[in-house]
Amino acid sequence: MKHSFKHFAVVAALLLAAGSAVAQERATILAGPELTRVVPTGFYFQGLSAPTQMRNSAAARFGKDRYVISGLVDTSGYSADVRAKYVGFLITDSPITLNGESLQPGAYGFGFATEGKLTVMDLAGKDLMSVSITNDKDLRRPRPLMMTADGGGVRLYNGKNYIVIAAQ
């Protein structure tokens, strides 16, 4: 009996610890001063720095201190070719997944040059990965860019289209 109780206690403790870890990784959408503190006012991409559209920026914190930051930029300084493929940036300080595909820590550009896809690029404009976007036709008040909680991760929206970002 004693042995069974010990076993139960160990299992319960493990479960609690696991639950705690999951809770720590749960995403918090940042707002107000917390948001402006982490969003850069400008972003370098393919030879030019461009101002962030601060009204169209969003960030999430995973657990205690892991951040994913995204924003649209004013691409007016770029050629039409770059503007066609690049609309904003994605910064992560820890490994994440985009729709289940891994993305290592770093700073990236992204855009929607391919119909139905969000393409992530390195800072030189080289395509790194493309993930399918999902249309949320019932979203009532879409924004050019925003994040909302999605289970343990977040949805990164561009209008009514979104991808899911989760901590790895």
Add this chain to the structure above:
Amino acid sequence: MRQQIVSLVCITFLVPFAVLGQTPPKKPESQQPMGGASTGAPATYTSRRTVGITDPNAPVVFEDVTDKTSLASFRHRSGEAAKDYIFETPSGGVAIFDYDSDGRRDIYLVNGSTSAAMRGKEKAPRAALYRNLGNWKFEDVTEKAGVANERWGFSVAVGDYNNDGRADMFVGNFGVSRLYRNNGDGTFTDVAEKLGVARKGWSTGASWGDYDGDGRLDLFVPGYVQIDLANLPPNPSDVNKSGSVGQNFCQFRGAPVMCGPRGLPGEGDTLYHQKADGTFEDVSVKAGVSDPEKYYGFSSAFVHVNDDKLLDLIVANDSTPNQLYVNKGNGTFEEIGYPSGVALNENGREQAGMGLAVGDYDNDGRVDFHITNFSDDSNTLYHNDGDDNFTDLTFQAGLGEVSIPFLGWGTSFLDFDNDGWLDLFVVNGHVYPAVDAHQWGTSYAQQALLFRNVKGKFERVGAPPGSALANAWPGRGLAAGDLDDDGRIDLVINNLDAKPVVLRNVAATTGHWLGLRLIGDVAKKSPRDAIGSTAYVTTGAVRQRQDVVSGAVYCSQNDMTLHFGLGAATKIDKLEIKWPDGSVETFDVPAVDKIITITQGKSCKSC
């Protein structure tokens, strides 16, 4: 640690900006063209979709009578034909109003200017005031009236700010704006400096309204872009000149064009509160309407968005979100553009807001908005659902696909056929002359669009070949009003670098109508010209609503006489007026097919 990494990343990316901020280049690297928020999907077309669209079976509803009037001699001028700079492209407005109180609607045309005129090197273009003599005769009274402006004009908003029964004009300029006080003897005096509304910068579509219920009109003026004439952005005319190598010119579909507004600093907005002594104070920040984000403001209107008695405020912004300010009744506003749905289109996209129509197009008792946008993007119809909620019904209402090739400016809800449903008129014209050199499916001069309202759905009214609607103009400002007292709404369009257009409504099949001139009771704290009033006209099962609005359209002013089409109805079942002070009165209307004057607190026996 991770936060430190994020901070480091941010700092790394911020450094170039910090450097730029410390040593700003004489010319910006480059900017995004006006309307950078449009979809702009590159496409090649075999024909232009903005000119030459005609229907031989369509009836003529508007006749171009410009050349029969003295307005034919007016020439708008705004910079050079190449349009190297953004300030050369969006002028100018037009007003229809009765300045001499003779019962006939007169016309004021805003003019632009030139860089040389700004430097005193050449004579400045002049605005013009035309007195309506009746029978389509107009007399140019600009000189006598003293309203030539001779500054780079953009907008005009009419309001009787001093409650003396005479219509005054605020003229918004790139430079110092003017307030023309109507002296009542056919002359005006610029009192902007004296009264504290000589706004500097780039003032666009202003609106008068008594937001604080003290019976005195206040003034809201949107700001557009900050321009330093001594430090202009690169211009497309320099592309092939020596020394221009390396400059990163602004582009539209790969072609060099003028820069802006994106990439150029925006300008905040200004709310002037009128004090008891008749002077104005800038209360923009205190009231919460200063636009600290400095969006590119183009059009505005004070109007009742909800059912309280407080005037709300809408601002249409270019390439940035529109703003809707709900009046909290304590001298401040709450901006609800995003939660209300007015800031963006249905897909959550910022658009290039230019003009603004205000009206209850579906006769549900609430004001709706129509905002014009850039080419390769649709104009947007915002339906007022009540409770400060709006829904973008552009495509459901039939206004989406048809508007995509057009770059829209002035827009007005008006019942051109007097059937009791507000139709829609839209003036168009591109900002880049370069579009005529490419197969982009659009053009510099563009046809206007007239939509017939069929119980809340819109159908484009065809343009018979050779008719006014078949013509293409570089349109900007638009004003509506019955210029010949025949019960049909006529139109005046101010065209960029061209003569204006006067459109006489000759629609054959029209219904009965009623015109209302409202006079508020100043003693009850309603402005005398009744701006902020709402009239409800009931005929049978249809209850129409119209509001007395200053401004809107695009930098322009419609006649403030409320015009109701009545269809087959020959009597008014009920006329209710909600006055600016919030009181509601009902009036008996003795007859239709005429304009009647209604004075607050007085019965309509003699009207």
